[in-house]
């Protein structure tokens with residue numbers, strides 16, 4: 001019978017066990033193994049039933065059992081000790097407080113993301129983007145970085161995946177009950193739930209309440225529209241992640257961005273938390289946060305004009321892009337955005353001007369489209385991609401926003417992703433390491449190379465632990481395969497073979513991730529017979545564990561899963577290759593440490609970073625991957641393998657064939673032989689060397705603490721510094737920057753390089769210098785408004801100057817009528833074909849970079865010859 005109403009009955013804990021509630025509510029338990037183990041010890045069977053969820057566990061334990069536990073001094077003491085440990089963790093100075101010096105450190109940083117993957121218990125993620133956001137918060141907590149997360153609370157998260165008999169993905173959407181989760185409702189002083197509301201078209205209002213999750217020291221605010229005051233459509237805005245119509249998606253993103261800023265203000269008002277000086281927009285979904293901040297400034301006491309407000313908002317904003325796949329970028333019909341923004345107009349500003357902030361008004365863009373990444377880039381002071389290669393690809397991808405500048409100058413830098421060590425290193429691996437090495441050495445990588453005689457981890461212990469992790473994966477895979485087959489309609493009697501699925505001594509290759517086509521789930525099936533031979537090799541067999549969800553609307557992705565599942569159903573190989581449904585954090589935590597080799601074969605360069613291989617590296621597993629994303633910069637020839645790519649090959653099938661064949665060759669010729677090459681004690685010596693090298697060298701680089709420190713030092717601090725100049729009461733600097741930009745934009749049509757003269761010695765050689773004179777027209781601008789610079793560097797056959805350096809030419813003369821002469825000398829420092837170019841760019845110390853306005857006037861470039869006098873102009 002269907003319940004007519006659902007509510008949660010809270011457990012009342014005995015006084016002596018009160019600390020359990022504190023421990024269960026702060027999500028730090030999910031990366032603090034001693035706390036997790038303690039919960040498990042309270043009732044191991046119940047812990048299993050509730051899939052490791054402390055709040056659910058407390059609901060399962062009966063009053064009688066609680067009374068027993070409360071009478072057990074060791075339990076009571078342990079609960080108190082762990083709560084004291086948590087309290088210390090929350091209060092003690094950490095890296096940000098004591099290890100990091102910067103004048104004017106940000107007091108608060110807001111981190112907006114559409115998804116957060118913190119634990120399987122809080123299913124608010126679909127894949128890498130969410131897990132990354134979760135790892136970012138956890139590491140910020142460990143480092144003491146004052147971040148506050150902002151996201152949405154989806155009633156049924158992403159979806160639960162199962163399979164039909166014929167291997168077709170089935171989706172179900174179990175509802176979550178926020179009252180039964182580690183969440184606290186934000187309340188007004190009088191106890192009523194605090195609310196944000198947004199006006200929507202057609203006189204609708206979207207209300208949301210705000211839940212707070214404690215992620216260690218980091219609060220995470222999650223907006224929830226499922227409240228009775230909302231009309232039925234608004235109530236469903238936060239129903240699920242990435243589902244529904246464009247309007248639905250639009251309303252989610254407005255709630256995240258606009259509602260998110262409102263939620264931050266509520267949170268500050270009710271808790272006294274400081275207002276952020278940095279707004280980190282993690283991918284485009286939260287881009288509307290800028291619109292709400294514009295409104296605050298324009299409707300506030302100072303009534304800023306749009307231009308000034310834009311300068312103020314940009315000053316405190318960082319935008320991170322996560323996809324090099326144009327189809328992966330969030331785009332809306334302009335008309336749709338206009339309709340929504342019309343319902344929340346900025347004072348005195350036609351909506352068109354706000355919509356223009358996200359327009360693809362550049363060459364190659366689609367003027368009918370509103371692009372969330374473009375909005376993000378235009379409204380941010382700094383921007384970054386998530387691996388070095390992805391930074392390069394992003395600069396290329398968005399180059400038309402900065403037309404006239406060199407691709408290398410496009411102001412998008414990169415911070416390579418990382419993963420949260422305590423979440424992703426298997427507890428058994430961590431405990432083994434701690435028996436031999438001090439914790440800081442495990443993290444810094446130093447200890448892994450210490451010989452056993454000097455106290456390092458002995459080979460046989462390390463290898464035995466690796467086997468233990470593999471064995472756990474095998475056991476868990478058998479359970480999952482069995483329950484999947486039962487769901488697919490098999491009877492238990494048919495499933496005897498499942499006890500032989502996988503072998504704890506066979507080379508185990510893992511492949512798990514979302515299933516967009518560019519990740520090529522089925523590349524391994526390119527030659528099914530060859531794969532079958534590798535799986536069933538009598539001497540050196542391999543086994544493969546595969547998992548991944550496809551977005552339900554992605555038909556090709558769903559088809560790839562079906563193809564793979566049907567291959568794994570074949571009795572010839574079903575004991576050596578398995579597809580495990582319902583990939584999530586909990587599965588990942590067993591899967592990645594249990595694999596010997598982690599396979600990644602995306603279509604280069606479409607993988608922005610990828611992080612699963614990093615999680616494996618923390619456990620000593622080796623990567624076998626296309627040189628894409630993070631692996632492109634971290635593969636060093638000895639820490640795993642690079643699958644050669646057929647980058648230039650246009651025909652996708654041919655490219656797949658070439659790359660698949662290279663993959664089989666590597667497994668057959670190198671990976672498997674090395675794994676099975678054992679010494680007298682059964683230890684694969686050379687494999688072990690690669691493992692230790694991975695642990696010592698990759699281990700420290702792939703940590704999210706490294707990533708968060710990079711963000712703090714390279715991006716948060718500069719952004720916060722700019723905010724403290726441009727977004728402070730009075731807003732003088734923002735006003736002056738805005739009016740200066742308006743002037744420069746209006747005059748730029750007049751700006752050009754009239755002519756350039758370069759005087760060179762007869763035969764130029766290294767150490768000589770060229771004297772360069774440029775006459776420049778500036779219209780009504782003054783020489784102080786611009787930089788005239790020489791770009792000098794090696795030229796290729798195409799006459800393009802590569803790796804150039806720039807030298808500023810100072811103004812020396814006024815010629816009249818807005819014309820000025822600039823002169824300086826350029827040292828010749830590179831031998832060989834050499835080129836010079838001269839250009840004018842706007843100059844204002846309040847800008848983050850000369851590229852900021854996207855304006856540049858370039859003199860026609862020309863190769864400098866050894867002639868005494870070269871003249872070139874436009």
Ligand SMILES: *Cc1c(COP(=O)(O)O)cnc(C)c1O
Pocket residue numbers: 126127128129131512513514583584585588609610611612613615
């Ligand atoms: C790490 C992780 C991902 C991301 O994996 P990629 O390698 O970045 O594709 C996705 N889902 C889960 C459950 C993960 O743990």
